[in-house]
Amino acid sequence: MRSHYCHQVTEQQIGESVTLCAWVQRRRDHGGVIFLDLRDREGLVQVVVDPDRPAAFASAEDCRSEFVVRVVGKVRARPAGTENPQLPSGKVEILAEEIEILSRADALPFPLDEEGIGENLRLQYRYLDLRRPQMLHNLRLRHQITRHVRNYLDAAGCIDVETPVLTRSTPEGARDYLVPSRTYPGEFFALPQSPQLFKQLLMVAGFDRYYQITKCFRDEDLRADRQPEFTQIDIELSFVEEKDVMALAEPMIRGLFRDVLQTELPDPFPHMTYGEAMQRFGVDRPDLRNPLELTELTDLMRSVEFKVFRAAADAPHGRVACLRVPGGASLSRAQIDGYTEFVAIYGAKGLAWIKVNDLASGASGLQSPIVKFLPEPVLQEILQRSGAEDGDILFFGADRAKIVNEALGNLRNRVGTDLGLVQAGWKPVWITDFPMFEFDEKEERWSSTHHPFTAPQSTDLATLRTDPEHALARAYDLVLNGNEIGGGSIRIHREEVQKEVFAALGIGPEEAQDKFAFLLDALRFGAPPHGGMAFGLDRLVMLMSGSDTIRDVIAFPKTQKAGCLLTAAPSPVADRQLQELGIRLRPGVGDGLQNP
Incomplete structure (x- = not known):
């Protein structure tokens, strides 16, 4: 039905007749001459409709935004001074000869060029939301990423093999999505949380190198970077050790960023053990763009009388640590109280702090409610270990190590962002020895x-x-800017x-x-030694596109409550279907419930 996409109409087509099929982005009436901005997935082009073409002019008068039209016309140069250098087609326009309205459009529930539209409305009319340039860009970026991955893994000798979607429930991991069986009454399939066991069986079968870009399912509480159904780049290799899996995966990610974003990542990626990551950053997925680090104080606090610190230091799994924030002495009491409330989310009972006003003055140069409980030598050791300087603040965590790590690790991210300490760029790191x-x-x-x-x-x-x-464990994760983008291990064979x-x-x-x-x-x-890893495709695209949530890089995502606003799923089913499956709902189950 068409000869060109909109962006393909350039100076090279001047004088030619072209046929376009597109949406009307905007209609403008300028003193008897009508301009239509046409849009398809590739871009925009301007169409001019003169009154001397009565049929085309009448159709143009009838057009409104988001009408679908077919336009036949001749390409000509735009008048001097009216060019649009932002568009590939910005130096030309199409003088319409025929305009056919293929489909009319009601008024849209939201303007496509407006920011800040509520997400629920966007998800309810997802097919309209996907017309917006940013959403189109995100999904095309996803396509580029999967194309690069497939080409790379094909060249590396991996075989793309599909594994079952209907499998059996496993006792480990997140909750399974269960599928009742009609032919085996009272029994259930489960949707796979990953192809883990099947890809291991492929290694036993001798396939040697496998990959799959596959859907996985987990019935778990959701966050901005999680969905009940998500996509993995799944890889498994035979006769390998950890370094061999990393040697395949690392160049793939480095080449992906080079080819898709024109960005160079470090070569090689740094390595860090799980123990070092937890000690320095409190998390096993550290954002290395953030210069803040934790300082270990557990051993030092076993000699003090301050009960809060001493009890944590003496506990079997206790920890005392501090987070130095350069320039943080300027924080107000209200800001500190806000951070205290923040760490409470992670189980911290409070947030002790010391402002370093004047190092040369010793304890008298420190401002804090807890200074009086700590001997001068201990204070000096804290300052030396942390590298504190005038104008800094030290935040302290004292509790079970799990609580201290989560509280200070997340506080590190929060403070680093609030104070603008997080550097630009990309910082990958392998985490090992879990x-x-x-x-x-x-x-x-x-x-x-x-x-x-x-x-x-x-x-x-x-x-x-x-x-x-x-x-x-012989396990390893690849972390990028504080996000785990891939993880794997050597398997038991x-x-x-x-x-x-x-x-x-x-x-x-x-x-x-x-x-x-x-x-x-x-x-x-006869199972060979084998290992592999899986990358979260949705999370990877989210990071590379600069999106805030993976819902913006999935064509038809679920809400944070695992519902689909577009199709109103999940939904009740007919009693007949339940009877065929041998299922009877308890009284009250499903009554009055609405799609989330």
Whole structure:
């Protein structure tokens, strides 16, 4: 129906007849001559409609914004002084010969060129929201990223293999989305949280190098960078160690930024252990653009009488640390109180602080309610360790290490942003040597830090059960500007090791056989050493596009309550469908509920 996209009409087409199919961006009537700005996915072009073409002129008079039209006309140069250098087509215009209205449009529920439109309204009319240039840019960027990834992994010898979407529920990780089976009454499929076990089985099958850009599903509480259904760039390799997986993934990300954003990332990416990251930054995904760091004080506080610090320092899993903020002595009491409320979100009972006004004056040059409780030598050691200078403020955390890390780690990010300390650019870092297990206080048992198929670093399998707290995993994450964009591990490839890890997690032989018999069997039939990683495509596109939420880089996302405003899903289903599945709802379930 058309000969060109709008942006393809340039000076090279002057004198030619072209046919365009597009939306009317704007209609302008200038003294009997009508101008139509046409828009398609590639750009804009100006159409001029003269009264001496009565049929075309009548159609142009009838046009309104967002009408879909077909225009036939001749390309000519714009009059001098009317060019638009911002557009590829800005030096030309089309003199219309025919205009056909293909589709009319009602008044839109919101202007496409207006900022600050409520997100719920945007999601309800997502097909209109996607007409906006920024949304089109985001999804085209996503296309560029996936194209680059596929080309890179194809060239690296990886085979694209699809894995099942209907699988079985697993006892680890987030909640599964369950799918009832009609042919097996009372039994359920689960949507995959990842293709983890299937890609491992592909390695057992001898595929050697696999990748897939695949949908995954997790029924968990959402944040700005999470969705119930999301997309992973999934990779698995045989006969590899950690360095081999990194050697494949790192150039892929570096080349991606070079080709798509024309940006050079460091070569090589720096490495940091999990322990170092937690000690220096309080988080395992540090934003290295932020120069603020934590200072360890636990050992020092075991010698003081100040009960708040001493109790935390003496506790089995306690920690005392401080965060030095250069120039922070200028913070007002109201600002400090605001930060105190902020750390309370992470379980901190308070936020002690010391303002450094005059180092040369010793303790008298320090301003704080807690100075009087700390001996002069201890104060001097704090100042020396933290590198404090005149005009700085020190914020203190004293509690269980988990609370201190979360409170000061997030305070570091907040203060760095508030005070403009975060540098521009991109700062990737590999985080390695993760704990194998973490203690789940709600369940009162050990759980996997990554997943139960991650190989332990130790070859002494007995210690996995006797000393799980100190077991380290062969796991690694790639962090970019404080965001985990990818993570992976070397997998367990021997049956006896997998059984031992299951035992450490409280998964007994019967449960392991019931839920993972297919995996344990596969490990008995010649499984190669293997490992891999997965990248969160949505999060990666969000970062590269500069968006604030992954909802702006997904064509049809869910809300933060996991609902679809466009299609009003989830929704009730007919009683007949429930009867076929053998499902009966409890009284009251679903009554009066509306789509979130």
